[in-house]
Amino acid sequence: MKAWVFGDNVDTDAIAPGRYMKLGIEEIARHSMETVLPEFASSVKKGDFVVAGRNFGAGSSREQAPEALKHLGIAALIAESFAGLFYRNAINLGLPALVCARAKRIRAGDELELDCARGELRNLSTGEELGCEPIPAFLMTLIRDGGLVPHLEKRLRCNTTS
Amino acid sequence: MTPQTLAQKLVARAAGKESVTPGEIVTCKVDLAMVHDSSGPRRLKPVLERLGAKVWDPARLVVITDHYVPAYDEESRKILRIAREWVREAGIERFHDAEGICHVVLPERGYLRPGMFAVGGDSHSPTGGAFAAYMFGVGATEMLGVVVTGKIWLKVPHTIAMHFDGALAEGVCAKDVMLFLIGRFGMDGGGYHAVEYRGPAIRKLEMQERMTLCNMTAELGGQTGLIASDDVTRDYLGGEIELWDSDRDAELLAEHRFDAAHIEPQVGAPHSPANSRPVSEFREKVDVAYIGACTGAKLADLRMAARVLKSRKSRAKLLVAPASVRDRQAAEHEGTIKVLLEAGAELLPSSCGMCAGYGEQLLAENTVAISSTARNFKGRMGSASAQVYLASPYTVAASALAGRIADPREVLA
Numbered sequence: 227m228k229a230w231v232f233g234d235n236v237d238t239d240a241i242a243p244g245r246y247m248k249l250g251i252e253e254i255a256r257h258s259m260e261t262v263l264p265e266f267a268s269s270v271k272k273g274d275f276v277v278a279g280r281n282f283g284a285g286s287s288r289e290q291a292p293e294a295l296k297h298l299g300i301a302a303l304i305a306e307s308f309a310g311l312f313y314r315n316a317i318n319l320g321l322p323a324l325v326c327a328r329a330k331r332i333r334a335g336d337e338l339e340l341d342c343a344r345g346e347l348r349n350l351s352t353g354e355e356l357g358c359e360p361i362p363a364f365l366m367t368l369i370r371d372g373g374l375v376p377h378l379e380k381r382l383r384c385n386t387t388s
Numbered sequence: 389m390t391p392q393t394l395a396q397k398l399v400a401r402a403a404g405k406e407s408v409t410p411g412e413i414v415t416c417k418v419d420l421a422m423v424h425d426s427s428g429p430r431r432l433k434p435v436l437e438r439l440g441a442k443v444w445d446p447a448r449l450v451v452i453t454d455h456y457v458p459a460y461d462e463e464s465r466k467i468l469r470i471a472r473e474w475v476r477e478a479g480i481e482r483f484h485d486a487e488g489i490c491h492v493v494l495p496e497r498g499y500l501r502p503g504m505f506a507v508g509g510d511s512h513s514p515t516g517g518a519f520a521a522y523m524f525g526v527g528a529t530e531m532l533g534v535v536v537t538g539k540i541w542l543k544v545p546h547t548i549a550m551h552f553d554g555a556l557a558e559g560v561c562a563k564d565v566m567l568f569l570i571g572r573f574g575m576d577g578g579g580y581h582a583v584e585y586r587g588p589a590i591r592k593l594e595m596q597e598r599m600t601l602c603n604m605t606a607e608l609g610g611q612t613g614l615i616a617s618d619d620v621t622r623d624y625l626g627g628e629i630e631l632w633d634s635d636r637d638a639e640l641l642a643e644h645r646f647d648a649a650h651i652e653p654q655v656g657a658p659h660s661p662a663n664s665r666p667v668s669e670f671r672e673k674v675d676v677a678y679i680g681a682c683t684g685a686k687l688a689d690l691r692m693a694a695r696v697l698k699s700r701k702s703r704a705k706l707l708v709a710p711a712s713v714r715d716r717q718a719a720e721h722e723g724t725i726k727v728l729l730e731a732g733a734e735l736l737p738s739s740c741g742m743c744a745g746y747g748e749q750l751l752a753e754n755t756v757a758i759s760s761t762a763r764n765f766k767g768r769m770g771s772a773s774a775q776v777y778l779a780s781p782y783t784v785a786a787s788a789l790a791g792r793i794a795d796p797r798e799v800l801a
Binding site for chain 1: 440441524530533574580609660744746750766767768772
């Protein structure tokens with residue numbers, strides 16, 4: 227699916243603006259990235275990728291930032307690096323976030339194909355193989371369960387039956 | 389045993405290990421968790437109910453309302469109502485309602501002690517590191533995991549040491565130090581590692597100034613900011629405290645050394661704290677001067693502003709939102725608030741307010757503001773066309789007087 231490309235240091239106020247934080251995720255998602263790429267929220271399609279440079283998700287702990295992107299149907303985030311807190315939030319919500327040293331080679335609109343667990347990323351538009359750092363196995367478990375809440379649900383269920 | 393950094397020692401204690409190695413993944417027991425009204429009850433309650441789970445230890449959870457206070461519409465009233473009802477249901481006794489910003493209220497109530505391992509549902513949680521506690525911010529879902537299990541996983545961080553010799557010059561403070569570091573190393577300079585502030589210039593700083601250093605470690609991209617505990621920590625907290633410090637020869641990822649006396653007042657240009665340069669490079673006119681937030685409106689910050697504003701009048705619109713009710717009361721008692729009011733300040737509630745883009749008072753279109761807060765991301769404090777410059781309380785006050793960005797050293801001289 228298609229790549230939406232952003233620069234360095236995209237902050238959480240751009241991804242999930244503060245003034246909409248009191249509202250539900252649907253409303254927040256509608257305003258996602260409006261200060262940097264106004265057409266993003268209305269044009270993005272399910273399965274698309276967000277591609278960025280350094281330190282994606284800098285700023286707040288608000289997990290509505292990755293949640294808004296997930297709500298819009300983003301399949302995975304690919305960046306040169308992520309802000310640590312944002313990275314943890316994305317994984318906890320079951321949204322794969324992959325570090326790719328060559329993320330800046332991807333152009334807006336390129337078609338991408340990704341295998342999260344192996345860290346294999348292919349740019350179908352250029353034929354280029356772009357390696358990503360694979361997500362550590364114990365975090366892949368969280369992603370496979372759909373995030374931390376479903377993971378805990380599963381664990382608590384196991385505890386009561388055992 | 390391999391010498392350990394302060395960060396390693398704190399993590400090792402929480403993980404029940406004698407020592408830890410950077411990069412190793414460990415599970416830590418949480419001594420204290422803090423949430424506010426935005427990240428807390430309204431997000432925890434529905435999921436706890438869905439899971440049929442309870443708070444692991446109500447005595448270890450602190451709930452503080454600061455983002456939506458005072459309530460200003462139906463949604464904010466609802467968010468606060470959920471918080472107030474939930475703390476009763478969950479048996480949370482450490483509940484502070486509209487008493488100030490969480491990062492300032494938490495230590496002022498004596499909840500943080502050196503040696504603790506703590507998490508907060510807010511990105512400025514590294515503030516707690518000023519007390520030699522390992523504290524960092526997490527999102528609402530991760531906080532839910534903590535609230536259910538009392539534990540959290542952590543990749544043991546490396547430590548980056550920021551060593552400051554000498555002493556800060558007159559009119560220069562912790563905020564300038566952080567803008568200087570962020571300007572130099574960028575918003576990801578901390579690499580999600582632990583950043584330890586040390587050296588004679590740091591030892592001389594009072595607790596609230598140390599809190600400002602650790603607070604803005606968030607903007608430097610560190611997971612936490614840390615300062616060893618000492619007499620200053622003891623005087624602030626009262627009673628006996630544990631002394632925690634890095635081993636002298638512990639391995640560091642990097643050590644940067646500076647002469648504190650050479651740091652000038654700094655200004656962070658729109659729209660990033662990484663755009664920081666010395667104040668002498670700026671002359672922009674300002675419409676609004678804002679002294680607010682956990683970063684820039686503690687008692688120590690209010691005193692700095694008052695020193696500059698004493699017996700003078702602000703040309704810019706001057707807004708002051710003291711970081712906590714206790715700090716505001718102390719500032720009233722000693723006359724600091726009177727100085728600010730006489731300079732023309734409008735006093736706002738002790739909450740996150742404009743800094744986080746919450747509340748009724750936001751920056752209008754094309755406003756130019758100078759602010760003692762931590763972040764000037766585009767649109768954060770109001771209109772996307774507003775221009776926000778970040779600076780210390782000294783520099784914000786001096787700029788308010790001049791109606792343009794100004795060097796506080798000229799006023800204080």
